[in-house]
Amino acid sequence: MEILTLPFILSVISAVVSGIFAAIVLRRWYEKRRPHLMAWGIGLALYFAGTLSQVILALTWSPFFFGLWYWSGGIVVAAWLGQGTIYLLVRRGNWARNIQMLLLLISLMTLPWTLFLTDFDSSHWEKGVDVTQIYKDVMPPFRGSVRAFAPMMNTWGTIALVGGAIYSARLFRRKQIMRNRVVGNWLIATGALFPAVTGTLILLDNPSFKYFGEMMGAILIFAGFLMATTIPEDEKQPREPRLSTEASGN
DSSP, X not given: OTTOOHHHHHHHHHHXXXXXXXXXXXXXXXXXXXXXXXXXXXXXXXXXXXXXXXXXXXXXXXXXXXXXXXXXXXXXXXXXXXXXXXXXXXXXXXXXXXXXXXXXXXXHHHHHHHHTSSXXXXXXXXXXXOHHHHHHHHSOOSTTSGGGHHHHHHHHHHHHHHHHHHHHHHHHHHHTOOHHHHHHHHHHHHHHHHHHHHHGGGGGTXXXXXXXXXXXXXXXXXXXXXXXXXXXXXGOOSSOOHHHHHHTTO
């Protein structure tokens, strides 16, 4: 079938991986009720929503799914993933909670703005089209539109997620304990960088690596989470420092 192009297949893989990952993390949050798991679970659910919408848009035009694709993947997903890391690193006061309240406010404000209050030009869409190549034509101009939130939210989320993962990995490495968590945190940091770096190529009108970056980002973050939260029997400590335990995602 003509629709079974490489970008379409990569989008399907990304949706499947991120959907499974989101279900695992949200289930763990339901069992343990820790705020960083909730934030990561929301972020991964948004990752899934964005990649699933991308699959649907390759098959048929839908203003709802186009808006959901842009809102979830282009505005809020990186910030919510980064919020999980903020909860692990900011331990004093209510800073993490206050940041989440601001993030929630922006998310709830931009959602109806994107889905219902933005006029999309569907004339640029055709079956199997790469939405990353036409989104600027479909969306209204940058100034005065919901697109203005994308750079701010993506920059903040990427700094929080990647910086936090690197900090945690360096902490465990310096203490020479739980090497699986060192590797896991580096995988999370690398996975977060993949869609961020390849996504910037859209600004240069060269989105050829975006789908690969999405797939690798989902796979590497998934692998990093599983590795960081699986402690080998010979490395289990009778009494672990609180920061090390919580930064692992347990």
